[in-house]
Amino acid sequence: MPVPLIATTKPIATISTLLASMRRLDKEQWLGPDELAERRRGRLRRVIARAAGTPYYGAVLRDAGIADPQTFEPGDLERMPLLDRQVIARHGLEAFLTEDRAGLVGVSTSGSTGTPGRFFRSTVEEADYSARWWRVYQAYGCGSRDGQINVGILDKPDRPGPISLLRRLGMLPRVERVASDVPPAKALERVQALNPPILTGYAGAIEALADHVLATGAQVRPPRAVFCTAMEVTDRCLELAERAFHAPAVDVFVTNEFGVVAWSCPVRRGVLHTNDDSFVIEVLAADGSPAPAGEMGELVITSLGLTSMPLIRYRTGDMAARIPGACECGRGLGLLTRVQGRTAHTFRRRDGALITTPYITSLLGRVDAHEWVRKFQVREAPGRQLRFLLDVRRPPSPAQHHRLRHSVETALGADFQVEFEFVDRIPNAPSGKLQYLVPLAS
Ligand SMILES: [Zn+2]
Structure with a gap:
């Protein structure tokens, strides 16, 4: 198939953004909490300034009495209302966009909790999304030339970001997709045929595959790591994956709206690092007040990178608790318990x-x-x-x-x-x- 270069907007700009994002994310995870907080503040002001021009956020900021985005502090977020798919549906997508949607990439979410969602972002923002995945891969010793099997949804189209462009150009290996509902024996055949250094997929599908490997005694060349995503990742899933594949099993908390939000620390394995350079992450109690460290609450996220369709105080419906203190791995990124399920699935x-x-x-x-x-x-x-x-x-x-x-x-x-x-x-x-x-x- 010919490579549809023309169909990809601004390919050079997005690839260079991807590389710049990867370098930035690689460095920023080691910054101290104060330096990270300073960068977060600057990025938040930029997002607020862009958002102020949209009908929805413009009204919200006026109602909250916030006139100057350049003096906005992270604590001011609490003066703004929470956002969810229903609010977006009620106001209409156009009320949230800062640019013409024709130049943006549409992202649809599955709607497993009721209302399906539709979101937009630019290909440059998509580059940041990919770079955050690479931060996780790199923390587990994976490289850009590593082949990959992804056990998930088969017919999910490649979004036109820089990674898919590089894959089409043959500069990165293709991702082999295996449907999450194929029998584990079939998925195992693909894994044994390709021996991918990166094995990633929905936690339930990885668990079924690992279970099958252990039950049949099948031999699999160990990948560098197994990345379990997209739903509550149980202890059992991680334990089975490590036993079956003789590799670290990594819990990656990723959403369609934001990409990778948090991921297992390679040193302190039972906890997640939050991508604090990319998001303001609030943990809220049922009454909407901040949950104290150690107490479970709903994760409410503000993206510091999305300006084409800013997502400010967006309710994820996922629950976890903050863990106070610094991590022995040396990263300045904050700590979170593993996600304890969805508020809607309890x-x-x-x-x-x-x-x-x-x-x-x-x-x-x-x-x-x-x-x-x-x-x-x-x-x-x-x-x-x-x-x-x-x-x-x-x-x-x-x-x-x-x-x-x-x-x-x-x-x-x-x-x-x-x-x-x-x-x-x-x-x-x-x-x-x-x-x-x-x-x-x-
Ligand atoms: Zn750590």
Whole structure:
């Protein structure tokens, strides 16, 4: 196929932006928190100044009494309302754009939580998105010439950013895509045929693949690392991936709107570093106030790079807690717990306390139920019932079944009536991801 160079806008500018972004991100992760805060302030003022020209943000800033973007402080964000897909839909996309959408790249989100989203960014902004992925790859010893398999959605088109241009030109290896819902044996065939140094994909699909490798004793040449993305990444997924592929398993918190937001520290493996040079990340309690360090809240993100369609105080619906202090790896980037699930994919106890995916997997893990449970999903039903759907490798012994029931009922019995059902298959959501917890539609 001929390379459609003409169809790519400003290719030279975007490639040089990509290289500049990669160099900048490489350096900035080692800056101290004060220096990072200074850069964040400057970038935030630039975003606010651009946003002020749009109908939506112009009105929001006027209402908040913010007249001069050049004196804007990160703390002033709290005077602005939260943004989500419904707000964007209500005002219309044009109310958020600072340039003509004809020159921008459209990004659609899956809508796994209800409203599908549509966002725009420039190819230059797309370069920054790619560079943040490379920051993670480089932290795990991966290079730009490394081949890659991505287990995710097959028909997701390549966005016309600089990375896809370089891949089309043959200057970077192509990404082999494998659908997240193909049988693990098929995905394994591709991995064994290509032996990619970079294995990346939806956590649920990586987990199923790793599980298959361990169950069959298949031999796989270890990649440099396994990158698990795009949904709550469970402890079990990381543990299985490391055992199956003999490589570090990396939790990458990435959203369609922002790209890579946070990622596992290569030294302190159980926690995530936040990309504080690219975002202002707030952790908010249910009442909208800042959650203290150590307490879980919703991640609300302001991009410091998106100016074509600024996203300011955007609700991700994902939950995590800040971890205070500096990291022993030497990076100045802040620390976050791994993402504990989505606010929309949780159950509430009678007293309002949240039940999250990691909590449920821990109930299975503490009685070793994963020995016989391949996949599970918990669906809430009317009348405070939880239906545990179990896709099993083999029927459990009566003792195993009893242990699981006891573990779950002890933890949840006061709030829910629990039922177990054995099923042949648990389908992925249309987004290609497995949703572990399915609450009643609110
Ligand atoms: Zn670190």
